[in-house]
Amino acid sequence: MTATSERPAAATILVGVDLGLPHFDSELEELGQLAQTAGLDPVARITCKRRAPDAALFVGSGKADEIKALAEELGASEILFDQALSPAQQRNLEKHTGLPVNDRTLLILEIFAQRARSHEGKLQVELARLQYLSTRLVRRWSHLERQTGGAGVRGGPGEKQIELDRRMIDESIKRTRERLVKVKKQRATQRRQRERRDTFNISIVGYTNAGKSTLFNALVKARAYAANQLFATLDTTTRQLYLGEAGRSVSLSDTVGFIRDLPHGLIAAFQATLQESIDADLLLHVVDASNPHYPEQIEEVQNVLREIGAAEVPQLLVFNKTDAVAAERQPLQLVDSFEIEGRQVPRVFVSAQTGAGLPVLRQELARILAERHPLPEPAPAETSA
Incomplete structure (x- = not known):
């Protein structure tokens, strides 16, 4: 399934089934982006509606025949479903179509393996x-x-x-x-060392391709890999960020991006990495303000944070990519609040690409640092009698 530089991208047919659940991607836009990230070439998209998945073929025999005919017509070499398939459904579809059939779960795992x-x-x-x-x-x-x-x-x-x-x-x-287990112990040792230094830990989270690594680089002048693609960053990177506005440094970590239907096995496997988010004093929740589906993406991030036990960690929303937002949708002020699950969360508008709003973000971080992690009061000087 993984394309290489010596081999042309595999022509792939994308299939999505609308089961009446919220946030169905009728254009299969995100699946197409994932496929391209994995080195595949989406040549056609097929969607259909069903009340429930077909037990044998997920889409039913008629739609399976249609997919097979289209694959033969276009010379496709692979079929990719936007939903998770059971092992039996996957085997039956492969027998029916005569082609490899994979699902969103395997696709995400393949991308992670590449990156x-x-x-x-x-x-x-x-x-x-x-x-x-x-x-x-x-x-x-x-x-x-x-x-x-x-x-x-x-x-x-x-x-x-x-x-x-x-x-x-x-x-x-x-x-x-x-x-x-050994790696987790090493990370725990590193965390204890940071705690002994009394460091304020900030972890960057957000939907994949929201611009987390670009923001991380802009704040700490690092060279973490950043690109306009899904899952550009998989490994956690931690740097010290000096906030001149507070006269102090904080620890800033860039983590893997979240996505809709992130495989549960992957969440469990990445517990050691995501532990940075669980143990953070503050989450910088980065949102792609230019994406019309950002409310759904915020919800997906919250779902993953709940799964890993980080839902109660305080958040600062960073609405990124304001340079790509239409003029009529530009914010009237750079700092306000946004409601998440019934509570108001502070929000800052920035463009990590152009640097717009970054000074305001640093000021907001300094304010939160002073409120939640104040410096100890200096001991009163002793006076001689």
Whole structure:
């Protein structure tokens, strides 16, 4: 599924099913962006409405025939669904169409596998992929074949291939979890060191492609990778940010972006990285102000924060990309508040790309720092009798 520089992008048909749930992406815009990020070439989009998924084919036999005919007509080599498919539905669709069929969950896992750079990030992606594969019991990734050594892997007489696959995957999951436990301990040690230094920790969160890394770079003059694509950043980067307005430094972390229907296995696997958000004193929740669907994106971020136990961490909303907002929608003031789940959250409008509003953001950070993490009162000077 992953395209390489030597191989042309795979022609892919995108399929979405409207089951009456809120926020259905009728244009499959986000799925198309994800596909392109993974190196695929979306050549057609098909959507349909159903009251419930078909148990065997998800879309029903008639729509499956239509997808197959379109794939043959356009020379497509892969079919990609915007919803998660069950293992049985995936197998049945592949038999019906004669083509590889994948879903949004696998697509996100593939992108994460391409983008992970740190040892921790690679381990986390590997664990999520193995957990996904364990429900499929098919050899979708060749890397498993390289892990077939060690005690207890060889099958006894008459052992079925599916049992070998299951045992091999279970052992790989166990080894990967053990490695992640060690990484988690290292992170905990680093956090304790920061706590001893009495550092105020700020974590940048937000929907993918909201401009988090661009804002991070603008604030700390770092060179973290930033691009106009989904999941440009996977590994947490932490730098010291000096706030001259407060005369103090804070710790600023850039984290992975969130997205609708982020695979649960991926959230669990990334607990060590997302721990930066859980342990933060303040979340900088970055929002793409130019995206018409930003209210839904804010809601998705809140959902993930609840899942990882960070819903109660104070937030400062940063409405980014104001340079891309139409003139009639430009904010009347750079600082106000925005309602999230019944409470008013302070909001700042900025453009990380042009630098507009960044001085105001720094002032707001200094204000919050002074309120929530005041410097200790100096001890009164002793007077001689």
